[in-house]
Amino acid sequence: xxxxxxxxxxxxxxxxxxxxxxxxxxxxxxxxxxxxxxxxxxxxxxxxxxxxxxxxxxxxxxxxxxxxxxxxxxxxxxxxxxxxxxxxxxxxxxxxxxxxxxxxxxxxxxxxxxxxxxxxxxxxxxxxxxxxxxxxxxxxxxxxxxxxxxxxxxxxxxxxxxxxxxxxxxxxxxxxxxxxxxxxxxxxxxxxxxxxxxxxxxxxxxxxxxxxxxxxxxxxxxxxxxxxxxxxxxxxxxxxxxxxxxxxxxxxxxxxxxxxxxxxxxxxxxxxxxxxxxxxxxxxxxxxxxxxxxxxxxxxxxxxxxxxxxxxxxxxxxxxxxxxxxxxxxxxxxxxxxxxxxxxxxxxxxxxxxxxxxxxxxxxxxxxxxxxxxxxxxxxxxxxxxxxxxxxxxxxxxxxxxxxxxxxxxxxxxxxxxxxxxxxxxxxxxxxxxxxxxxxxxxxxxxxxxxxxxxxxxxxxxxxxxxxxxxxxxxxxxxxxxxxxxxxxxxxxxxxxxxxxxxxxxxxxxxxxxxxxxxxxxxxxxxxxxxxxxxxxxxxxxxxxxxxxxxxxxxxxxxxxxxxxxxxxxxxxxxxxxxxxxxxxxxxxxxxxxxxxxxxxxxxxxxxxxxxxxxxxxxxxxxxxxxxxxxxxxxxxxxxxxxxxxxxxxxxxxxxxxxxxxxxxxxxxxxxxxxxxxxxxxxxxxxxxxxxxxxxxxxxxxxxxxxxxxxxxxxxxxxxxxxxxxxxxxxxxxxxxxxxxxxxxxxxxxxxxxxxxxxxxxxxxxxxxxxxxxxxxxxxxxxxxxxxxxxxxxxxx
Amino acid sequence: xxxxxxxxxxxxxxxxxxxxxxxxxxxxxxxxxxxxxxxxxxxxxxxxxxxxxxxxxxxxxxxxxxxxxxxxxxxxxxxxxxxxxxxxxxxxxxxxxxxxxxxxxxxxxxxxxxxxxxxxxxxxxxxxxxxxxxxxxxxxxxxxxxxxxxxxxxxxxxxxxxxxxxxxxxxxxxxxxxxxxx
Numbered sequence: 001x002x003x004x005x006x007x008x009x010x011x012x013x014x015x016x017x018x019x020x021x022x023x024x025x026x027x028x029x030x031x032x033x034x035x036x037x038x039x040x041x042x043x044x045x046x047x048x049x050x051x052x053x054x055x056x057x058x059x060x061x062x063x064x065x066x067x068x069x070x071x072x073x074x075x076x077x078x079x080x081x082x083x084x085x086x087x088x089x090x091x092x093x094x095x096x097x098x099x100x101x102x103x104x105x106x107x108x109x110x111x112x113x114x115x116x117x118x119x120x121x122x123x124x125x126x127x128x129x130x131x132x133x134x135x136x137x138x139x140x141x142x143x144x145x146x147x148x149x150x151x152x153x154x155x156x157x158x159x160x161x162x163x164x165x166x167x168x169x170x171x172x173x174x175x176x177x178x179x180x181x182x183x184x185x186x187x188x189x190x191x192x193x194x195x196x197x198x199x200x201x202x203x204x205x206x207x208x209x210x211x212x213x214x215x216x217x218x219x220x221x222x223x224x225x226x227x228x229x230x231x232x233x234x235x236x237x238x239x240x241x242x243x244x245x246x247x248x249x250x251x252x253x254x255x256x257x258x259x260x261x262x263x264x265x266x267x268x269x270x271x272x273x274x275x276x277x278x279x280x281x282x283x284x285x286x287x288x289x290x291x292x293x294x295x296x297x298x299x300x301x302x303x304x305x306x307x308x309x310x311x312x313x314x315x316x317x318x319x320x321x322x323x324x325x326x327x328x329x330x331x332x333x334x335x336x337x338x339x340x341x342x343x344x345x346x347x348x349x350x351x352x353x354x355x356x357x358x359x360x361x362x363x364x365x366x367x368x369x370x371x372x373x374x375x376x377x378x379x380x381x382x383x384x385x386x387x388x389x390x391x392x393x394x395x396x397x398x399x400x401x402x403x404x405x406x407x408x409x410x411x412x413x414x415x416x417x418x419x420x421x422x423x424x425x426x427x428x429x430x431x432x433x434x435x436x437x438x439x440x441x442x443x444x445x446x447x448x449x450x451x452x453x454x455x456x457x458x459x460x461x462x463x464x465x466x467x468x469x470x471x472x473x474x475x476x477x478x479x480x481x482x483x484x485x486x487x488x489x490x491x492x493x494x495x496x497x498x499x500x501x502x503x504x505x506x507x508x509x510x511x512x513x514x515x516x517x518x519x520x521x522x523x524x525x526x527x528x529x530x531x532x533x534x535x536x537x538x539x540x541x542x543x544x545x546x547x548x549x550x551x552x553x554x555x556x557x558x559x560x561x562x563x564x565x566x567x568x569x570x571x572x573x574x575x576x577x578x579x580x581x582x583x584x585x586x587x588x589x590x591x592x593x594x595x596x597x598x599x600x601x602x603x604x605x606x607x608x609x610x611x612x613x614x615x616x617x618x619x620x621x622x623x624x625x626x627x628x629x630x631x632x633x634x635x636x637x638x639x640x641x642x643x644x645x646x647x648x649x650x651x652x653x654x655x656x657x658x659x660x661x662x663x664x665x666x667x668x669x670x671x672x673x674x675x676x677x678x679x680x681x682x683x684x685x686x687x688x689x690x691x692x693x694x695x696x697x698x699x700x701x702x703x704x705x706x707x708x709x710x711x712x713x714x715x716x717x718x719x720x721x722x723x724x725x726x727x728x729x730x731x732x733x734x735x736x737x738x739x740x741x742x743x744x745x746x747x748x749x750x751x752x753x754x755x756x757x758x759x760x761x762x763x764x765x766x767x768x769x770x771x772x773x774x775x776x777x778x779x780x781x782x783x784x785x786x787x788x789x790x791x792x793x794x795x796x797x
Numbered sequence: 798x799x800x801x802x803x804x805x806x807x808x809x810x811x812x813x814x815x816x817x818x819x820x821x822x823x824x825x826x827x828x829x830x831x832x833x834x835x836x837x838x839x840x841x842x843x844x845x846x847x848x849x850x851x852x853x854x855x856x857x858x859x860x861x862x863x864x865x866x867x868x869x870x871x872x873x874x875x876x877x878x879x880x881x882x883x884x885x886x887x888x889x890x891x892x893x894x895x896x897x898x899x900x901x902x903x904x905x906x907x908x909x910x911x912x913x914x915x916x917x918x919x920x921x922x923x924x925x926x927x928x929x930x931x932x933x934x935x936x937x938x939x940x941x942x943x944x945x946x947x948x949x950x951x952x953x954x955x956x957x958x959x960x961x962x963x964x965x966x967x968x969x970x971x972x973x974x975x976x977x978x979x
Contacts, residue, residue, distance in 0.1 A: 489952065490959050490976045496939060497859065498915060504863040505887050507853035510831045592952050599941045601858050624856035626942055631861065 073365065080106050080364040098468040100207070100431060103364055104461070107371020115375045127440045131324075134362045135236075135436070136314045139325045140307075141359035142233050143332030144352075150226045151333075157408050158230030165231065165400045166204055166238040172396040174200025177388060186384035191448055198246040199452055202438055203393060203459060205239035207232060207431025224420045228427060236433050237325035241273050243437055250445050277323030281330025284313035288331070289338035289533040302347035303354060306339055338533040366432035373439065374457055380450040389455045390462060393428075401425040419478045426471050429463045430456075489593055492600075499603040601627070814878060818885035828884065832877050842874035843867075858938045862918045886914045909974070916973050926967040929953055 064071075083106045087093055113119075151158065174197035181188040181196060245266050288309035295302050310331045317327035340348060401421050409415035416424075438456040441449050601623050814825055833839075835847045845864055854860040867875050867883045875883075919927045919935055933953045940949065960968045960976045968976070 489956050493936070493939070493956060494915075494976065497918065497935070500857055500859045500939070501863060501915060501918065502887065504854055504857045504859060505884065507851055507857070508848065508863070508867075509828065509884065510834075588951075589955065592948075592955055595944060595948060596940070596952055599944050600939050601941065623941070627856050627858050627860075627938075630938070631855075 076110060076368045077361055077364055079110065080368065096469060096472060098429070098464065100367065100429070100464050101468055103367035104371060104464060107368035108374055109371065110368050111372035111375035114372055130366075130436050130440060131318070132315075134366060135325070136311055136328055137355070137358035137362045138432075139236060139314075139328050140310050140332050141355045142229075143329035144336055144355055146229055146233060146333065147226070148333055148337065150223075151230060154223060154226045154230065157412060158227065158234070160408050161227060161404055162231045162234035163238060165404055166201075166235055166242070168400040168404070169204035169393075169396050170201035170239065170242055171197065172200070172399065173203060173389070173392045174198070176392045176396070177385070180384065180388045183384075186382065188382065188385055191451075194246060194250050195446060195448075198243065198250065198441075198446075199389075199438075199455070201239050201242040201246060202434050203389065203430070203456060204396075205235055205430065205433040205437065206397075206428045207235075207433060223414055223416065224423060227416075227424060231424075233329060234326075237274070237277070237323050237329065239433065239437070240325055241270060241323050245269060245273075247442075247445070273321070273323045274326055276320070277317045277326035278330040280317045280320075280322060281313050281327035281332075282334050284309050284316070284327070285331040285334025286529075286533065288335050289342070292339050292342040293533060295343070299344040299347050302339075302343040303351045306335065306343075306351050307354070310335070338530070341534050363432055366436055369439075370432065370435045370457070370460070373453070378450050379454045380448070381454060382451055385451060386455045386458050390459055393430075393459055393463075397428045398425050422478065423471075423475055426467060426474060429467050429471075430460045431464070435460055489589070489596060492593065492596060496600050496603070500601075503603050810878075814881050817878075818881050819888055820881065820885065825881070828881065829877060832880055842876045843880065844874055859918060859935075862938075866914065866917060883914075886911055912974055913970070916970055919968075919973075926965070926969050927973065928967045929957055932956060932968070 080103060083102055084099070087099065087102050174193075177199065178191075178193050178196040180186065181191045249262070249266065288305055291305055291309075292302055295305065310328050313331040314324040314328040318324040339351075343351070401424050405416050405421050405424075434456050435453075438449075438453050441452060443449050446452065811822065811825055814820070815822065818825075820828070832843065835850070836843050837847060837850070838844070845868070848854060848864040848867065849860075854864065857863065867880065869875070869879060916927070917923070919931055921931055921934075933949060936949050936953055936956075944952075957966055957968060960972050962972055962975075963969070
């Protein structure tokens, strides 16, 4: 007579996981009722018949109430994840609509089920849970993944646009709706000005980042990208601050007699809240960066430190009634640069993925909750209010975009075109933020809360679905190039060459931006901050470990095949001198063109590709690796042949930046050694050209070939007891001295290098660190790489 | 830093550079500060390592050749004048220049000079011809590892075939110019 509820429930559990939600919802509902009644029965039984132990202790029990909340939350998240998997399996869908669409649909589905089974949904969404647990991860993620260099270069424009735009939108929409409410025909007379303003502030919170993935393929220039990003970043903060201020006003019950002093106080408070929050964030960022300096022995807690400090900054700011959102954003931005250099590779990856995961979970929950509340009885539909809300949202966004950008274009070096402005206007998609704020309106102060919630939902659905789906085609339409002109192979090759050339020259010229300020900051940063915040011995960076792996692979292959990869270069020279040109058929030409188009390297793009929901390795990273490997091969090959590089320059000048060492101990003056380092796996040492000369006795160790992946600490290899300091010492005077033949090329083992550089590379100034870091995207660790990639040639500081 | 840079660059030098290259005063100053920031040795010239320190050039497929283009034949150092002269090739042609001075020396950023610059990227041995081999090398640099050598060879053949008009299986400068005019 015991409860046998477990058995029938088991297959339903599996069904659920196979995404037949209906069964699951219904069954869980049924089980719950069965279970509670069963349990009551059991208790009664137990009380009544305690003298029969064999029958009253049931073997299987079910306690659904105990796990209800986490269970359902987990189910929701899993369901959303399954939906996302399905979404991404289809190649075309992600480019067609933003992922928010998907999440909303899933939410609506769950809502429908819950509504259908008359189940009471778990209280996921209430004010404290939202503000304390759901919001911080989302904001942290957007702050962390924001590209800092473009952000700060465009800081003025971004603040102008995001800050003023949010305010303009909020007040514009609020006031217009208030005017609408005055019209008696609509029955909205009881909504006063403050409530309208509040509604305006929460509806103006856009989430444009969600649509970035949709028009990623179209050429979105970096400035535009940053605008959208910056807006998303600051927008949440600003609207929450505004929301809180207006709620405070509403609570004061002074709707009708708000004095100017109140308004001034409100403005002052706005500024203080914003700046104070950012200030606290920066402080916490520095503290956590400092702490990560000491965590090399216990790298498992590094992610913990990062997350806890960010969260702490949020909480501390909230305690003081400052803006926690801006605090956590500032913390993430500050912390990122230093933490990335300090933490180990695995911690770095963990942090990134965990952040994405947390923010994804939060957003999923919010969207599902949104879906749940869509399908329910908590609606109040008022045609006028809702339609006018929609209309005003669009109108005011258009006004704010065009007016504000018109003004800021006067001051920018790169003005935004009308096309860019249209894209920004159209990407004003609302997201989870607005819904949360609407949902959390206190009912006591807002008797017509349901109306607001309904209106918000309508706006969100409209913008996400209609605008989200059409923004892609719109952008592609606006960005029309002369694509259909058939180019000959020549033209294609030549065009690409010119693009690369232009990009290269641009890079030589550097960034045309607030160079002086940035330079000053970098100097300050390098002189003081980095010394304090970055640890001495850096862990391996991904580029270095990648090189190690690739090197080894190459070396092993070469040993096995016995042939140098460089022979590929020489074959064409010999073979096809006298071959006559064949006539090629059009199909061949076509296929050739296709092959060429598909395989030519992309020109360096300044725009970083960002995906809100996913971390993907960049294709440019692969391209960069190939290029770097090839350059090294070319160099090695030419050196091996004993002659200088193809263009007639001495081999020594072409240096391997990524693996050369900083030079911390000056060599004896008599031996002007310019030692170029390479990680080099040559087939055999005997082929080393005699140009190598090395005064250090440890040369002998070079002869040993080591293929093992163990990293040999440099110190042990050199009896001198000092760490190996092969450095490429560049000294202009000496360069002339040595002349061409005198360049020494030392080819020590790669394994050594990989270790040592981390020790030493820190010593040198790496001014270009942030640039390189941002260039290679978040996938490659900027910290170690930068040190690696710049020939830390100079002794000078 | 800006003001410090401009005091180091003497006014008459600035004027000369301005006349020679056509950059504006502020552009020259700005480029000078860039030059000095690249010049780690602080001896007024840049060497190849200074260029190689620019990370974006490292992963530019043509990075090495671009760097090399800055250095005059046989030299390892480039001073600011030379730097500016090379960069001047890429200054956009402004409308007010087009009608100027037909009789004077051709401005550095004329179309023909730009093309010469690009041609020099291909033509390493400076024989004024792009041979199949040189083309192959450039192709190899610009294309990923997925293309086999044979395919690359046939692409190079086809390229030469399309452009070559005098039948010498190489692309001369005039043919190059014509190719670019399409």
